[in-house]
Amino acid sequence: MSGADAAGPVADSAIEDLRAVRDALQRDLLRIMLQLDTNPGEDSLVRRQGQTAVAVYRQVDQRLLALGDDVARIAGTRAVEAVASVLGAPPASLPLDVRQELDQIVNGQIGDVVAVFRAANDEIRQAVARGITTGGSLADLVSEVAARMDTSFKRAQFAVDAAVMAVGRRAVVSVALDAEDGGERMVFVYVGPRDQKNRPFCRQWVGKAATDPRTLDNGQGLPVENYCGGYNCRHSWAPTPIPLAIENGYRIFDTSGGRDDVDVTNSFRAATLEAQNIVEG
Amino acid sequence: MGITVKRRGGFGGGPPRFNPEAVAREIKKFAPGAIIERVGRGVDINGQPFAPYSRRYRNFLKRGGEDQKIDLRLSGGLMNSVKARDAILRPDSVEVTIAPDTGTSPVWRPVTTGSEIRRGNAARGRGLFGVVGGYSGPLRRGDEKRLAQRLAKTGTMQRTGKQSPPHNVVGYWLHYGTPTMRARPWMGLDPKQRAYLFQMIARVMWR
Numbered sequence: 001m002s003g004a005d006a007a008g009p010v011a012d013s014a015i016e017d018l019r020a021v022r023d024a025l026q027r028d029l030l031r032i033m034l035q036l037d038t039n040p041g042e043d044s045l046v047r048r049q050g051q052t053a054v055a056v057y058r059q060v061d062q063r064l065l066a067l068g069d070d071v072a073r074i075a076g077t078r079a080v081e082a083v084a085s086v087l088g089a090p091p092a093s094l095p096l097d098v099r100q101e102l103d104q105i106v107n108g109q110i111g112d113v114v115a116v117f118r119a120a121n122d123e124i125r126q127a128v129a130r131g132i133t134t135g136g137s138l139a140d141l142v143s144e145v146a147a148r149m150d151t152s153f154k155r156a157q158f159a160v161d162a163a164v165m166a167v168g169r170r171a172v173v174s175v176a177l178d179a180e181d182g183g184e185r186m187v188f189v190y191v192g193p194r195d196q197k198n199r200p201f202c203r204q205w206v207g208k209a210a211t212d213p214r215t216l217d218n219g220q221g222l223p224v225e226n227y228c229g230g231y232n233c234r235h236s237w238a239p240t241p242i243p244l245a246i247e248n249g250y251r252i253f254d255t256s257g258g259r260d261d262v263d264v265t266n267s268f269r270a271a272t273l274e275a276q277n278i279v280e281g
Numbered sequence: 282m283g284i285t286v287k288r289r290g291g292f293g294g295g296p297p298r299f300n301p302e303a304v305a306r307e308i309k310k311f312a313p314g315a316i317i318e319r320v321g322r323g324v325d326i327n328g329q330p331f332a333p334y335s336r337r338y339r340n341f342l343k344r345g346g347e348d349q350k351i352d353l354r355l356s357g358g359l360m361n362s363v364k365a366r367d368a369i370l371r372p373d374s375v376e377v378t379i380a381p382d383t384g385t386s387p388v389w390r391p392v393t394t395g396s397e398i399r400r401g402n403a404a405r406g407r408g409l410f411g412v413v414g415g416y417s418g419p420l421r422r423g424d425e426k427r428l429a430q431r432l433a434k435t436g437t438m439q440r441t442g443k444q445s446p447p448h449n450v451v452g453y454w455l456h457y458g459t460p461t462m463r464a465r466p467w468m469g470l471d472p473k474q475r476a477y478l479f480q481m482i483a484r485v486m487w488r
Contacts, residue, residue, distance in 0.1 A: 171365075
């Protein structure tokens with residue numbers, strides 16, 4: 001398989017690995033907690049509370065810490081493969097700075113995943129604390145922990161999906177942003193659905209074009225050229241030559257100064273008309 | 282408007298020089314965005330509007346609160362996977378592969394009032410608020426809150442936990458159609474885009 005074809009399976013494989021790690025942790029937690037529940041002579045949860053609370057905390061924390069390392073290690077290996085597969089052949093297909101940016105995006109994916117599991121750590125700690133202080137059964141506690149881990153796993157999957165989409169967007173945008181090639185100048189049309197679920201950024205930009213999306217702010221702390229309106233955004237940037245963007249009715253905004261309200265459609269239109277009326281002699 | 286005649290080193294300024302790298306760069310720069318933008322307008326590679334969605338799929342989108350525009354987009358995974366994937370440079374020709382990847386996207390389902398009432402357990406054997414569904418009985422503790430939480434999600438999409446077929450397979454189905462789905466040819470450039478790309482290539486050859 002060529003490297004270019006491997007981006008998807010790599011992401012899927014990373015998700016499968018995450019799922020395996022999650023399942024392993026879940027089994028371990030079940031074993032630990034059910035063992036506590038059935039230890040002879042410890043039939044009272046109240047009696048056990050003082051003796052086991054510290055141990056439960058420690059074991060859960062240790063497992064989650066180990067899990068965090070595993071996730072980072074897996075995502076790290078996958079990240080390298082994902083970058084290689086996105087770049088594909090020939091190696092000169094993308095300039096060096098684009099490769100570096102892709103690296104950063106995929107490394108950001110590791111941060112996302114680790115952050116998700118850090119959040120899971122807190123949630124599980126809270127669940128354990130709540131179970132112990134309210135005196136509920138350990139079986140209930142286990143089911144609550146499992147439910148919370150499932151939620152957190154989904155969030156991890158969101159993070160991975162979003163990062164893979166970001167790599168795709170960035171690959172398209174970066175080539176078009178390469179201003180030093182002396183070729184056609186492009187603007188970036190914001191393409192995607194317009195409905196009640198749009199984030200404010202998407203509502204503002206859908207159907208419009210920006211001269212440089214890198215200077216925009218989606219209010220999520222994520223690079224707009226990679227994530228558009230945020231995680232799991234359904235939109236895309238479509239690099240389009242200025243005359244075609246004008247012909248298709250898009251308003252073009254000059255975002256190079258960090259502003260988002262400078263409409264330059266008319267000045268671009270005038271320049272396009274002038275260029276069309278120059279007859280090469 | 283007046284027409285200015287200028288002499289400069291553009292078209293006709295000398296013999297064209299074929300620079301495979303520059304030509305490939307122009308194709309990579311133009312084609313993925315052109316496909317994404319044109320599909321976003323609901324136009325196929327012949328410059329015609331896409332075939333309308335089936336009533337069933339329109340209902341699916343409506344129930345999920347989605348835009349019903351025919352843009353072949355739900356999560357955006359397919360369109361965001363379209364990019365230049367390969368380039369073969371020869372002294373006298375260039376071959377650039379623009380395609381979706383082999384990754385997958387999550388499968389979504391609309392959250393509907395009926396399903397949420399069932400999932401909220403309010404209607405299971407007891408009827409909604411004790412009166413609907415053929416049974417009567419008191420509302421159990423927590424039912425009201427749970428039902429309100431579920432209903433708040435109505436009109437949105439949620440993941441089913443399954444993944445779609447690979448993007449390139451979905452793209453093929455969309456492009457050529459299936460026995461149950463009309464073809465919506467989207468992979469490629471329409472005549473106007475093709476003409477513009479040729480202009481771009483000509484400019485770099487005569488530069």
